[in-house]
Every structure is written in structure tokens, then in C-alpha cells.
Amino acid sequence: MRRTLLPGAMALCLAACSGGDDQAAESYAGAAAEIAPAAPVELAMEAADTDAGDDGASQTPVQPANTIAYAYFYGLELPSDRVADVRSRHEAACVEAGPRVCQLLGSETQSFGDDRSSATLRLRATPAWLTGFRAGLEADADAAGGRIAQSRTDAEDLSRSLTDTEARLRALETLRDRLQQLLATRSGPLEQLLQTERELARVQGELDATRSALTVLRDRVSMSQLTITYQSETRFASNSVFSPVGNAFSNSLRVFMATLGGLIYLVAGLLPLLLILGPVGWLVFRWVRIRRDRRAPKAP
Template sequence: MRSVHLIPTMILCAGLTLTAGCSEAPSEQEAASVDMAAESVAVSDASRAEAGGAGEAPGMTTSAAPGVAFAYSYMFSLPGKAISDVQHRHAAACEELGAQRCQITGMDFRQETSGSISARLDFLVAPDVAHRFGKQALDAVRAADGELTNAGVTGDNVGGEIDASQVRSAGLEAELARIEKRLATAGLSAQEHSALLARADELRGNLRHEADSRTEGEKRLATTPMSFAYASKGLFASSEDPLGNAASSSLDSMEQMLAVLLTLAGLLLPWILLAGLLFLAWKGLRRSAPSAAVSDSGGPPA
């Protein structure tokens, strides 16, 4: 009859093990450290637009930070049906500036099966028109009942990098001149002559690398990358349609309620399972107790 007592005990141990496993908190990952170069300049402006669309487009002029290469990013929220039209308006505005002032480098438009729409448009814009171009883009979004939800500007001190490269090139050229003067000297051994030639070739390669680096930096200063991201507000979102706004708000509330219910289920489910296992164990113990009593009473008298 001892095997009857063993089953509830095993169930109880399994329940305690399950609870211990579920109560362990996941270890938090350490935040990755970001190394900032001494000559880099980072300018960040991440802003949330207010409900009335009060977010303003960020902008940095070349006169305010000479030698800094900026990159702009914008995130717009619009009614789904307006995204395609606004995206085409932005592309047309770039074309009006001309290929020398604005170039489209990427375009994307996606409509999910759920009905949500997302799009993207990437540009290379002349630095002196970047801020104005971004402001005009925001005006077009607001005209379509949209808003600016996030914006950022980053900058790198490319001018400082170019200056540093010129200093390095001057040092390389001076060393190369000394080597060439030494090579012109008569009476060099074959070993020294070979070593000097190898070093001269290395210096010329380094000079070409520095020149290419400066050329790339000058290109970055001559153009400003801009990225527009578009996301739909919802299937029914539109300030001109109160019923649509109400439907969109209802959908958002349902999504939030579902998220809360799933969170509660994740928190309570392990304890519910434990309670069920404990109940089964208690029920098993109650069943085994009368059986043990009957077995003891049926034995031979003392």
C-alpha cells in the first residue's frame, strides 16, 4: 500500500519544481557601451509630436556647424489612404529641386494583410536646402491629416577628419621625400636599397588611402542623407471622420485590453497549475487514508 502514498508525493514535488522554474526572473542583458570618437559630433533630436501635430522638423544649417556632415530622419503618422499620395508628393518635391540638389536613393511601400500600411523614402539633398526640404515635407504631411511622430539629426565632424588626414599626409610626404633623397645617394647596399623601395611603396599606398578618405569626406559634406518613414494611424483614422476615429480608438482599446489579459494569464497560470497539482495531491492523500485504515483493521489481532 506504500505505492499509493508515493503518487501524491510525486505530484507535489512536480508542482514545487514548476513554481520554482516559473518564479526565476530572466537575467537582464547589460547595455552595450558606445565608444565616442574624439573628433565626432553627435547631435540627436528625438521628439514626439503632440496630439495636434505640434512637432516641428529639426534642422541644422551648415553655417551653424561648418565641417559637420548631418543626416536627417523623420517618422510620419498618417491615415493609411493618404500615405501613397504624400510619398509621391515628397518624391515630386525632390524632382523639382533637380538632380544636382536632390536625388532619391530608395523607395518602399508595403500594405500588410491586416490593412496597416508602411512606407519609406530616402534622399540625398544639398546641405543648404535640407532644413527647408524637411519643413516642406512636414507641411505636406499635416495637410494630409498626418503628424510628425519622431525626428532625429545626427552629425559627424567630417571636416575635422579631413584636417587630420591632411596632417597625416604631410608627414607621409615628408618621410617619402627623405627616402627618395636617400635612394638617390650612391653606394647603397642592395639590402638597404630594397628596404627603402619597399618603404617608399608603402608610403605611397598610405598617401593614396588618405586622399581617398578626404574625397569621401568631401562627398559627405556635399550631400545630406534624409530618410522619411511613413506609418498608418489605423484603418479608420481621420479627423474628418468622427465615427472612424471612434472605431480606431475602440480597436486600440481592445488591443490594450488583450495585452493586459495575456500578461495576467502569464503571471497567474503557473500558480493555477500549482493549485491544481496540490488539489490532486490532497485528493490522493484522502483516498489513500481510508484504504490504509481498512488494511490495518483487517490484520490479525495482537
């Protein structure tokens, strides 16, 4: 690939160094028109490698001290009547901190009857704020009569992604600057100028997309994610000898209503059959009786 791009790079340097040689400008425009559609990304990488060779110390990327993105997961078991209250207080603490410190990503609450409820809270915040917030989760759970049932921390090293994205960004910026300089200082055939403008527009689009990707990576490093799930406590049955009797009394109404509901389903399922088969059966019975009466001998 370097052998393929070497003529283009040599023509680019010749066009940049010459002051008024139109023939060199046309030669560079022809080389750029030939190389850019075939290998735009390779040309950008070649330009970045050339600049790094000229001044390696100044082009060395400076990575931030922290390149690890953290994600925290907590599961809280609380009384069913305190699930919504605890989630609301945690959400209010994030909103009160401000969007620069804590950002709310999602909040959800579900209720299943009077004794079962669950909620989920997802947010993104700075490591300093999350350190204090995570330290207070256990106290909040204890104050609500619950506990922290589970916790997990996930870490992802983004140093390589940051380095590659920054290198690509510098290469695209170098290629964009050279294309802009070519359009501003050189003249040539209209077709070559239009092709250079199209290449410049394509490079500018890739440059904007790369900047957005780099911003997302830096945000993941500067702010960590936190996901909290709130579940109602699981109530275990008592080990007392009278517990079967108590459970039977407490569940008797539920069993009665379940049986009644099954009977209603049975009647609802058989009713259409009775409406259709009832008249048909009566007609068949009537026809059989008439036939039997006709065949029977008459009494003298």
C-alpha cells in the same frame, strides 16, 4: 619614440643636403631600411613635425567653416492609400534636383493588407536644398491628410577627425616625396634600393587610403543625410455606446474564419494518427474478441 627616430631624421637631412657624398647616401639608406619596417607611421609623423617646426605658419591646416555633420529623421503618419504617393513625390523631388544637390540612398515600401502600409526614404543632400525640403514636409503631410509624428536632428563634430586626417596626409606626402627623391638621385646596394621601393609602395598605399578617408569626411560635412519613415495612421475605436456591437458585427466573419481555420488545423493534425492507430486498434480489438470466443464454454 622621438629618440628612436632622431638618428633616421638626422641621416635624412644629411643625405638631402649633401651633393655627391655616396657615403652619406648609403648611411641614410641604411637608416631608412632600419626604421621604416619597424615604425612607418611614426616616421611619417616625425617628418610632419619637422616640417611644421621649420615653417609653422605655412603648415597650419585650414579647416572649412562648417565641420559638423547633420542627420535628420522624420516620421510621417498618413492615410494608408497616400503613403506610396507621398514617398514617390519626395523621391522624384530628389532625383529632379540632380546628383550634385541630392543623392538617393534607399527607398522601400511595404503593405500589410488594405489598411496598413509603410515606407522609408533615405537621401543625402546639400544643406541649402534640405532646408527648403524640410520646410515643405509639414505642408505635404497636411495636404495628404496626415501629420508629422516625430522629428529628430543628430549632429556630429568632425573637426578633430578632419585635423588628424589632414595632418596624416601631409606627413605621408612628405615621406613619399623624400623617398622618391632618394630613389631618383642616390645609388646604393641593390638590396637597400629594393627595400626603399617597397617602403615607397607602402607609403603610397597609405596615402591613397588617407585621401579616401578625408574625402568621405568632407562629403559628410558638405552634404547632410535625411531619413523619412511613412506610416499609415492608427485608427482608434469610437467611444460610442454602440461601438461594441458594431465591432462585433465587423469582426464576426473574422472570428468565424479563425475558428474554421483552427478546426482545419485540428483535423490535419489528427488525420495521420487516425490512419496509423485505426488499423492497429481494429486488429487489437479483433484479436481480443477471438481470444474471448475461444475461452467461452460451448453451448450443449
